[in-house]
Amino acid sequence: xxxxxxxxxxxxxxxxxxxxxxxxxxxxxxxxxxxxxxxxxxxxxxxxxxxxxxxxxxxxxxxxxxxxxxxxxxxxxxxxxxxxxxxxxxxxxxxxxxxxxxxxxxxxxxxxxxxxxxxxxxxxxxxxxxxxxxxxxxxxxxxxxxxxxxxxxxxxxxxxxxxxxxxxxxxxxxxxxxxxxxxxxxxxxxxxxxxxxxxxxxxxxxxxxxxxxxxxxxxxxxxxxxxxxxxxxxxxxxxxxxxxxxxxxxxxxxxxxxxxxxxxxxxxxxxxxxxxxxxxxxxxxxxxxxxxxxxxxxxxxxxxxx
Numbered sequence: 001x002x003x004x005x006x007x008x009x010x011x012x013x014x015x016x017x018x019x020x021x022x023x024x025x026x027x028x029x030x031x032x033x034x035x036x037x038x039x040x041x042x043x044x045x046x047x048x049x050x051x052x053x054x055x056x057x058x059x060x061x062x063x064x065x066x067x068x069x070x071x072x073x074x075x076x077x078x079x080x081x082x083x084x085x086x087x088x089x090x091x092x093x094x095x096x097x098x099x100x101x102x103x104x105x106x107x108x109x110x111x112x113x114x115x116x117x118x119x120x121x122x123x124x125x126x127x128x129x130x131x132x133x134x135x136x137x138x139x140x141x142x143x144x145x146x147x148x149x150x151x152x153x154x155x156x157x158x159x160x161x162x163x164x165x166x167x168x169x170x171x172x173x174x175x176x177x178x179x180x181x182x183x184x185x186x187x188x189x190x191x192x193x194x195x196x197x198x199x200x201x202x203x204x205x206x207x208x209x210x211x212x213x214x215x216x217x218x219x220x221x222x223x224x225x226x227x228x229x230x231x232x233x234x235x236x237x238x239x240x241x242x243x244x245x246x247x248x249x250x251x252x253x254x255x256x257x258x259x260x261x262x263x264x265x266x267x268x269x270x271x272x273x274x275x276x277x278x279x280x281x282x283x284x285x286x287x288x289x290x291x292x293x294x295x296x297x298x299x300x301x302x303x304x305x306x
Contacts, residue, residue, distance in 0.1 A: 003075055005039045006068035008032050009047065013065045014138060016054035069139065076275040084278060090119030093279045096132035096144040097124060100197040100222055101266060104241040105145065109290040117282060129196045136271050143280050144269040145287075147196050158268040158280075160287055161295040165201070165262040166243060167255040168226055169235035177258035180205045189225040189236040197222075197264075201237050204262045229253070239264065244292060 011021035011032070022032040040047050047061035057065055083090070097106065106124070113122070127135070132144040136155070148157040167178055175182070183205060191198040225236040230253075243254055268284050 001039055001042060003072065005035050006072055008035050009039075009065050009068050010072070010139070012036065012048060012055065013057055014140070016056060018055065073139075073273060073275065080275050080277065088119075089117050089278050089282055091276070091279065092121045092123060093276060093283065094123045094140065094142045095125070095283070096127045096135060096141045096146070098129055098132065098144075098146045098196065099126050099220065100191070100195065100239060101145055101241075102126045103223065104239070104244065105266075105287070109287050112290055113283070113286045116286065120279065120282075128194045130194065132269070136269065142270070142274065142276050143283065145266065146269055147200070147264050148267045148269050154272060156270050156272055156274070158270070158284055160266045160268060160284060161291055162263050162265045163240040163295055165204070165237050165257065165264070166240055167235060167257070168229050168238050168253055169255060170229055170232050170253055171235070173255055176256075178255050179258050183235065187234045189228055189234040191222065191225070192220050195220070197239070200262070200264060241292075241295065 008021065008025060008027075011025050012018060015021045015024060018033055019029045022029040025032060036047065043064075045060050045064075046058050047064055048055050049058050049061075102124075110122070113120070125135075125141070129144075129146050129149070132141060132146055133149070133152075133155070135141040136144055145160070148155065167183065173182060185205060188201075188205070190201060222236070222238060222242060226238065226242075228234060229236050238254075243251065246254070268280060270280060274280070
């Protein structure tokens with residue numbers, strides 16, 4: 001048996017389909033199937049029940065797959081120790097970013113990161129929070145950039161910055177600072193279900209308590225909501241970073257909330273048994289050093305060891 005066979009086991013378990021698993025592993029399906037079959041013959045057990053669709057692990061297979069996951073994790077730690085001894089920062093880092101962060105944060109630091117760490121291959125996926133947490137659990141991602149869920153004992157959170165929410169409205173208000181009650185919920189444009197930013201706004205504005213709420217427009221993109229607001233179709237709420245490159249005319253449509261302002265804390269999120277500490281620390285430091293002065297603490301990222 002070898003580590004490659006164990007990687008193939010995890011891929012089939014993840015995709016529950018040999019062809020899709022082979023594609024994810026960048027090998028042909030016959031190659032992947034043959035390697036798994038050889039492992040089954042060596043162990044004299046069936047790991048996958050191929051008669052079922054989608055394919056699924058046998059009872060013994062589930063135990064072996066979990067052990068393979070542990071072995072691959074320890075193998076990654078083994079390699080990381082060697083890299084740290086050489087003071088080397090390189091390899092692949094798989095990052096998940098939620099859609100309400102990605103378009104505003106990524107352009108700030110990506111070029112700078114690649115310039116300083118040319119031997120790092122960043123694989124970035126734009127996903128909602130639930131998907132990121134699931135992929136962190138399965139090892140498909142190394143780190144997430146998101147608003148960390150509360151009371152989740154399976155993750156570690158490394159704070160990056162805190163940003164306020166702002167109102168983006170084509171219509172004017174007769175006061176400088178707003179409170180939730182100043183907003184007409186029937187004019188409010190929201191993200192679709194599944195986005196944590198939507199949930200935060202609903203909690204802040206107490207929209208669940210409004211029985212006659214009629215929201216005509218929902219979208220998976222904050223930019224779409226902003227365009228709709230520009231067309232006089234409603235108002236929306238944006239994270240502060242989204243206004244970083246606004247024109248003068250766009251800034252005229254931005255209104256701030258009164259204290260205490262609604263805010264969100266953006267963090268790196270990792271699993272408790274994560275690896276690639278030096279890579280993740282470098283990522284966090286590079287993000288913070290490229291933030292606008294008013295965001296973040298400009299502190300050095302210290303990645304926890306336990």
